[in-house]
Amino acid sequence: MLKCLRCGRTYEGFKIMCECGGVLEYIGEREGSFKGLLREEFLDVRRYLSFLPLKEEFLPKLTLPITPILGRKIEGVNVFFKLEYLMPSGSFKDRGTYVTLAKLKEEGIREVTLDSSGNAALSLALFAKSEGIHAHIFIPKHTSEGKKRLLKLLEAEVHEVEGSRMEVHERARSFREGIYISHWYNPYFIEGTKTTAYEVYEQIGNVDYALVPTGSGTLFLGLYKGFKDLEALEGARIPRMIAVQGRGYESLCKRSKEKSRLAEGIAIPEPPRREQMLKALKESNGACVSVGDEEIAEAIKELISMGLLVEPTSATAYAAFKFLLEEGYFEKGTKVLIPLTGSGLKSV
Amino acid sequence: MLKCLRCGRTYEGFKIMCECGGVLEYIGEREGSFKGLLREEFLDVRRYLSFLPLKEEFLPKLTLPITPILGRKIEGVNVFFKLEYLMPSGSFKDRGTYVTLAKLKEEGIREVTLDSSGNAALSLALFAKSEGIHAHIFIPKHTSEGKKRLLKLLEAEVHEVEGSRMEVHERARSFREGIYISHWYNPYFIEGTKTTAYEVYEQIGNVDYALVPTGSGTLFLGLYKGFKDLEALEGARIPRMIAVQGRGYESLCKRSKEKSRLAEGIAIPEPPRREQMLKALKESNGACVSVGDEEIAEAIKELISMGLLVEPTSATAYAAFKFLLEEGYFEKGTKVLIPLTGSGLKSV
Numbered sequence A, B: 001m002l003k004c005l006r007c008g009r010t011y012e013g014f015k016i017m018c019e020c021g022g023v024l025e026y027i028g029e030r031e032g033s034f035k036g037l038l039r040e041e042f043l044d045v046r047r048y049l050s051f052l053p054l055k056e057e058f059l060p061k062l063t064l065p066i067t068p069i070l071g072r073k074i075e076g077v078n079v080f081f082k083l084e085y086l087m088p089s090g091s092f093k094d095r096g097t098y099v100t101l102a103k104l105k106e107e108g109i110r111e112v113t114l115d116s117s118g119n120a121a122l123s124l125a126l127f128a129k130s131e132g133i134h135a136h137i138f139i140p141k142h143t144s145e146g147k148k149r150l151l152k153l154l155e156a157e158v159h160e161v162e163g164s165r166m167e168v169h170e171r172a173r174s175f176r177e178g179i180y181i182s183h184w185y186n187p188y189f190i191e192g193t194k195t196t197a198y199e200v201y202e203q204i205g206n207v208d209y210a211l212v213p214t215g216s217g218t219l220f221l222g223l224y225k226g227f228k229d230l231e232a233l234e235g236a237r238i239p240r241m242i243a244v245q246g247r248g249y250e251s252l253c254k255r256s257k258e259k260s261r262l263a264e265g266i267a268i269p270e271p272p273r274r275e276q277m278l279k280a281l282k283e284s285n286g287a288c289v290s291v292g293d294e295e296i297a298e299a300i301k302e303l304i305s306m307g308l309l310v311e312p313t314s315a316t317a318y319a320a321f322k323f324l325l326e327e328g329y330f331e332k333g334t335k336v337l338i339p340l341t342g343s344g345l346k347s348v
Helices: A045-051 A093-107 A119-131 A145-153 A165-174 A187-193 A195-204 A218-234 A274-283 A293-305 A312-326 B045-051 B093-107 B119-131 B145-153 B165-174 B187-193 B195-204 B218-234 B274-283 B293-305 B312-326
Strands: A002-004 A024-026 A069-074 A077-083 A111-115 A134-140 A157-161 A209-213 A240-246 A287-291 A335-340 B002-004 B024-026 B069-074 B077-082 B111-115 B134-140 B157-161 B209-213 B240-246 B287-291 B335-339
Touching: A024 A187, A045 A195, A069 A195, A077 A195, A077 A312, A093 A119, A093 A187, A093 A218, A111 A119, A111 A165, A119 A134, A119 A145, A119 B293, A134 A145, A134 A165, A145 A157, A157 A165, A187 A195, A187 A218, A195 A218, A195 A335, A209 A218, A209 A312, A218 A240, A218 A274, A240 A274, A240 A312, A287 A293, A287 A312, A293 A312, A293 B119, A312 A335, B024 B187, B045 B195, B069 B195, B077 B195, B077 B312, B093 B119, B093 B187, B093 B218, B111 B119, B111 B165, B119 B134, B119 B145, B134 B145, B134 B165, B145 B157, B157 B165, B187 B195, B187 B218, B195 B218, B195 B335, B209 B218, B209 B312, B218 B240, B218 B274, B240 B274, B240 B312, B287 B293, B287 B312, B293 B312, B312 B335
Parallel strands: A077 A335, A111 A134, A134 A157, A209 A240, A209 A335, A240 A287, B077 B335, B111 B134, B134 B157, B209 B240, B209 B335, B240 B287
Antiparallel strands: A002 A024, A069 A077, B002 B024, B069 B077
16 A cells, blocks of 8 residues: 555555655555565565565566675774665666566556656666666756766667756656656655665664665665564664765755765755655654765775775765764764665766 | 696695696585585575685675576577676676685785786776785786776776787786786686576576686686586586687687677687686587677677676677577577676776
């Protein structure tokens, strides 16, 4: 069942956005233990099929790996980097796209529309191409040539829009040819990203903090939802959720005047799921931290020296970690999760 | 124990190449069942630790995912693409590098030399940087700027050599500053790549054919070794090993006059492990197939349309599959494994 977080209306069928314009959350019930529900015969995302609101016969053919974790002790704190960039399209977005595609197949939808300037677009284009679904992608005109080339290679229909990110969004929303499935709204997307939490729990058990690059909130909310499931099923601990944002684009903490250029993947000043994120921050006793380009650049360098080839937006969470570490925010021995969201191979 | 495949001499300690110049093979003994030896608490490469000749305390911090498999039925044949490109450095080479690094750490070696023009170099540079080991990388002068930039970003010491690939090899071999660990010789490298076979067996059971891009033979021989282990432990079936080579660079089948430009990753006309590969071909009742640029280009296009973003060398195996399919080589219902070796994100 889908429930609107604004007006409370519920829907049984497929829906991306509430009639009232509010955002929807998928609400499911599960009985049993986490371990008992695992599909242990699978060593990929299908391991968590029992937790996903989809029918097995509609699964995309392209499946997703369980991403590895790199553990490092940094000044007495146990940091766990989760390599979310080792996905078919090079970013964590594939988790959300995977579940979304299964729903589209179930509904028989053959034409969709998305606005994005980066990873979400590439992820959709890849899975859509793989399943023979036609994808309209709305992007800002100033999107890099490399990204445009990749989208065209995947035969997405690219619509370039002159104007701001919000103008691109408006144009896509009012486009009438394909079903609009923006990940900013799409509740199935979060059903996919929540699998990250399940993997983390299997790989390293409970963590104390999760530092997450947060723009539209797809990963932040997915992780939180996954951890809440684990609490309900296993009595697992919900980590303190730390939303990391780019300077000048903060939606959850005070807006800076300075504008980050490097955190482009999370430069979303008015995310539709803002209220939902604030609630997660509050419930998990979390916080919002924003970082600037100097710290991000330094963080990328350090990540690369650890063998982690990531794109700038991914480095924001590590930059925030370094800042909080200096502030004495973490106790010694604390377990901190840092998902690394996008591959650096794309930007080389 | 390491055994020379040319003179038969054995070594107990660390060694890359036999004193006689021959290639070494690691020979180990294992008792128990495959399932019993699995380290099921791990959902990454450490799952196969019992099969690897290394000490757990020296494992690289950066670990490797179990790569997913995409199944497609193509004209009645069950094709299984294994996404080996979803590795930290973007290629299957990370498997070999992983085991090699563990051995280097065990030996306390801090400075190494490798010659490569592509994926092996990037893989070593990444892991070496991550473990604080200094890497000398010898590359042909005409190597692409993108690759050079990436190697420098990882602070590898890049030595550019004017001349052919074989001249680069000679220069690296005679270089005296770092231990020469060429994957063309390095027996530990194959210990890493053999894990691919274990994963395949867990994921889809027996396969009938394995089509493998084959230059120096690191993946071809690793897969074959892994399948042989599975036969010994489980009575599993060894697939027919099909070596796929680029036109003009064949070492296992008749040399063509035409020269492939796209199969650059396997353009190795005189691989040191040639005899070992011929033996594997014969023992497994396999074959060698060579493909040209036109077929490779067509194969890349088809792979991308399935959502598989790979580099040209990876597409050779699929091109060979298409050729053999047309020849009526495969029976209906046959299971064919095609490892996809390198990421296309690097070349975009």
